[in-house]
Amino acid sequence: MTKIALVVSDVDGTLVTHDKRLTDTAKAAAKKLEDAGIGFTITSSRPPVGMRFLVKPLGITLPIGPFNGSSMVDGDLNPIVQHLIPESATKRAIEVLEDHGVDIWIFTNDEWVIKRDDGKYVPHERDTIQHEAVMVDDFSPYLAKACKIVGASADFPLLERCEGVMQKALGDTAVAVRSQNYYLDITPPNQNKGTFVQAMAQRLGISLEAIATIGDMRNDLPMFKVSGMSIAMGNASDDVKSQATDVTSSNEAEGFAGAVEMILKRNAGG
The missing domain is CATH 3.30.1240.10 (Hypothetical Protein, Haloacid Dehalogenase-like Hydrolase; Chain: A; domain 2)
Incomplete structure (x- = not known):
């Protein structure tokens, strides 16, 4: 089984709580990924400015994917790749x-x-x-x-x-x-969270099988389809859960941290 080298997470309903808080447990989980040598980034329907507050606390150094992954920006929110709606x-x-x-x-x-x-x-x-x-x-x-x-x-x-x-x-x-x-x-057309994951794989020179994705809504399904491991949140619909390889607990019950533990266990051969 291919070891996970990159984790890509949705934000709302996944990484943050219902009231949009980033918990200490979630921050600690992201640090575990760093300590294990696993890359981490985020993609969201949010605009770039709405993701700024997550970059430093989570230690994100890789590009992030706003607008459902149709753009790619750096940690200072400068566009790397940008697509527009016709x-x-x-x-x-x-x-x-x-x-x-x-x-x-x-x-x-x-x-x-x-x-x-x-x-x-x-x-x-x-x-x-x-x-x-x-x-x-x-x-x-x-x-x-x-x-x-x-x-x-x-x-x-x-x-x-x-x-x-x-x-x-x-x-x-x-x-x-x-x-x-x-x-x-x-x-924009032909762009989604799946194409963002594909672009990250190409950028980092890793296979899609080495990427794990975490999400809760139907707009997360394109990245589930292309990644080697996909984890649906406990608060996701049954339809979304059915299209993931694994399911964690809800975003109100530290489901993101639970997903990270699943990834680390997989890499450890558990």
Whole structure:
């Protein structure tokens, strides 16, 4: 069995708790990986700025993958590789979101752009990514530089229906998948957490079999499919769990640390 040389973890619902805390146990688990000579990095639907607070506490020195892995940035958040949503797809996505009556946000590499700040999830996102939004009356200046579009809604069934409509409307011009029950992410075509994992393997000169991935949502499945070991969180849906090689406990019960122990045990031949 190939030993794990790199661990790639999702953030929300995986590495941090429900209230977005990075626990001491999670930090200690990341240190165990370092001590074992195993590389560690993160990928998330978050923009780069929303991942900054994790880099130093976790001792991350490798590139990280924001926007569901469609970009790659260094520890100072400087783009290494960046993909954008085609402007035509951005316009179509906004039309579909407007038709469904959900809040619309646009993320560029360094800005979060909204038209209203009274949406249910604006304060939540502000606290999560620790960054203020830019309020605008018109999205037009941002259409050609969108790294991610988000449809936010507290109506989970509505957003699930919107996801299906969006996927049909965009086809292969962009990727549309929910990163949370309340967030529908639209990101650049042919890019996802799986392509980020593949890029990291190439960058480090290691095989995909030597990579372990940890996550909890359907947007984590592309990286599960390409990695040698995939670990679903206990809080993941049964569908996500069924597509992982292993399952750990929930993010509220130190599931990330549990996943690290599984990886270390595998490497030890246990």
